[in-house]
Amino acid sequence: MKKFFILITIIFIPSCAPKPYYVKPSDWKTPESKDSVINFYSRFVKGWKIFIDPGHGGQDRKNIGIKKRVVEADVNLKVALYLRDYLTKAGAIVFMSREKDTTVSLQDRVKMATESGADIFISIHHNAMPGDETTFYASTWYHAVEGDPGFHPSNKDIARYIQRDLAYALRISGSLASFDGTMSDYLVYPKQGFYVLRNATMPAVLVECTFFTNEHEERRLSIDEFNQIEAWGIFKGLAKYLQAGVPKIELISDTILTTQKPTLILKVSDKSGLDKQSIQIKIDSLTIPKDHIATIDERNFSIILFTPNFNLNPGVHTLDVIVRNKNGNSSFPFRRNFYIVKQTGE
Numbered sequence: 001m002k003k004f005f006i007l008i009t010i011i012f013i014p015s016c017a018p019k020p021y022y023v024k025p026s027d028w029k030t031p032e033s034k035d036s037v038i039n040f041y042s043r044f045v046k047g048w049k050i051f052i053d054p055g056h057g058g059q060d061r062k063n064i065g066i067k068k069r070v071v072e073a074d075v076n077l078k079v080a081l082y083l084r085d086y087l088t089k090a091g092a093i094v095f096m097s098r099e100k101d102t103t104v105s106l107q108d109r110v111k112m113a114t115e116s117g118a119d120i121f122i123s124i125h126h127n128a129m130p131g132d133e134t135t136f137y138a139s140t141w142y143h144a145v146e147g148d149p150g151f152h153p154s155n156k157d158i159a160r161y162i163q164r165d166l167a168y169a170l171r172i173s174g175s176l177a178s179f180d181g182t183m184s185d186y187l188v189y190p191k192q193g194f195y196v197l198r199n200a201t202m203p204a205v206l207v208e209c210t211f212f213t214n215e216h217e218e219r220r221l222s223i224d225e226f227n228q229i230e231a232w233g234i235f236k237g238l239a240k241y242l243q244a245g246v247p248k249i250e251l252i253s254d255t256i257l258t259t260q261k262p263t264l265i266l267k268v269s270d271k272s273g274l275d276k277q278s279i280q281i282k283i284d285s286l287t288i289p290k291d292h293i294a295t296i297d298e299r300n301f302s303i304i305l306f307t308p309n310f311n312l313n314p315g316v317h318t319l320d321v322i323v324r325n326k327n328g329n330s331s332f333p334f335r336r337n338f339y340i341v342k343q344t345g346e
């Protein structure tokens with residue numbers, strides 16, 4: 001009788017728990033179809049230096065799922081390693097803040113990213129809502145809010161692309177606190193944001209894939225194939241962002257000038273072309289008016305000429321430029337110094 005009871009238990013108990021719902025990406029029908037997607041995006045991803053930061057780990061393993069099935073640090077690392085595989089296969093150069101269950105301080109994560117020379121920083125996390133087991137959504141975070149000196153639109157561009165494909169891959173929505181699922185880190189820490197986003201020296205986002213405090217989501221997070229799907233969503237979002245292109249700015253005029261209202265020249269390279277309405281140029285934090293800016297379009301690049309509407313004193317000056325391409329993607333932060341020197345013989 002006892003044996004019979006155990007047998008019944010083994011057969012029926014597992015079937016009582018609902019099978020976690022997830023959908024294999026349609027481009028995973030065969031290993032070849034998966035590879036062909038990676039191959040397609042490699043033309044946009046190749047050569048980009050991506051820093052992946054799996055959150056927590058080592059001594060920091062306190063974030064545990066609602067049914068103790070997963071530790072956030074471990075899931076972050078699994079997703080990060082799969083993301084590294086996809087990006088590496090597509091030709092990106094990938095750096096990691098950790099590849100094992102090791103302790104890495106927030107300061108060291110940022111320092112490692114800076115020293116790696118990475119172009120883009122992606123921190124991978126999973127979210128928690130203590131005391132509320134019903135809440136779960138996907139969110140991708142950027143630093144600060146528009147109008148704040150710490151805000152740069154390129155962070156939000158990357159967040160938008162990753163968020164869209166991640167949410168689709170996981171078949172969950174974003175938070176209703178945000179129209180498109182991207183979130184400012186000021187929502188959590190007003191005027192400060194997250195340490196890694198505030199201090200990153202390159203465009204940076206932080207992904208909170210879903211919640212380990214929801215039982216169904218935690219069950220999904222414990223499935224290896226689901227972790228691959230999470231990484232796939234992030235990979236495709238980032239790849240589509242790079243496909244849309246990032247305008248590259250160069251200051252091609254001299255940086256040592258002798259007049260107080262000099263004309264400076266920028267070259268902007270982008271396959272989709274420059275959105276002329278988007279040009280924002282500041283010298284020493286003062287905006288150059290539109291009627292002091294001219295553009296010339298060439299085949300694969302545009303030239304921007306501009307002259308300040310105020311006199312520049314001799315000494316060092318700071319130039320800040322932001323432009324968007326015709327796909328709506330902003331340039332990365334661009335800041336250069338130039339010098340006004342007194343002409344000899346004056």
Ligand SMILES: [Zn+2]
Pocket residue numbers: 055056063072125126
């Ligand atoms: Zn976390």
